[in-house]
Amino acid sequence: MTRASRTHAALLRAALELFEERGYDATTAAAIAARAGVTEMTFFRHFASKDAVLVDDPYDPLIAEAVARQPVELAPLAAVIAGVREAWDAVPAPAVVEVRDRLRVVSRTPSLQGALARNSTGTAEAISSALRSRATPAAEARVAAAATIGALNAALLEWADGDDPDLGSAIEMALCVLTGGGP
Incomplete structure (x- = not known):
């Protein structure tokens, strides 16, 4: 180190x-x-x-690269979901206790909601840009990216206040909701 x-x-x-x-x-x-x-x-x-101590996310480039690699025949939302799954599978397991502690502070601190939204805007833009590189129209790219980020944020904040030790289950739940219930 x-x-x-x-x-x-x-x-x-x-x-x-x-x-x-x-x-x-x-x-x-x-x-x-x-x-x-x-x-x-x-x-x-x-x-x-x-606030960057809590909301900075090192995974944006990995997600964007994974989204850009998805087959062009996938619909924008399906490409984002597949890209998030691919990126999550590729990263080493984060320190779950640290992630939960960070997200728990965010979920319980109203003044941090703006910081989370600002950070999420950057993530959504990276995803949207990756979709546009696949010839997805800009409006569709923004909607697919925003829907995914909204679902992930909601699921992760819910997870932070719960007891489930598996961070991946929160991510998968959000993606399953976006797909209508199945992987």
Whole structure:
């Protein structure tokens, strides 16, 4: 593990601890940095904002690439669903406890709903762009991307407040709802 990745992990751990102790709104970036033993400037080298600790998603490029690889004869929504499944199957299992902790803070903090929406806009745009690269009309691409992201966000926030240990089951449930009930 590199020094940068250790610092990143320490900042994430410190943020989650402080959000649990004080709440998201009462926790500052400076407090997170201090808890992690780094400067506030170092915090902002790793995260663009305090909310980025919780909502940044490293999977956007993987999903977009997987969507772009889908057969052109697939309808836009079917291509996105297949692309999400392919991307999910290709990534190493994330630290489920960390993901749940991050999403639980988001689900329980009304002030974070805007940050989630902004982050989701970037994900939807990456998916929409991948669909357009397959000659999908722009309006259809935006609708398919937005529907998928909306379903995934709802399922993941619901999962975060539940007891199911399987993150994949939340993703699969959202995709099954989009397909009308089946894989």
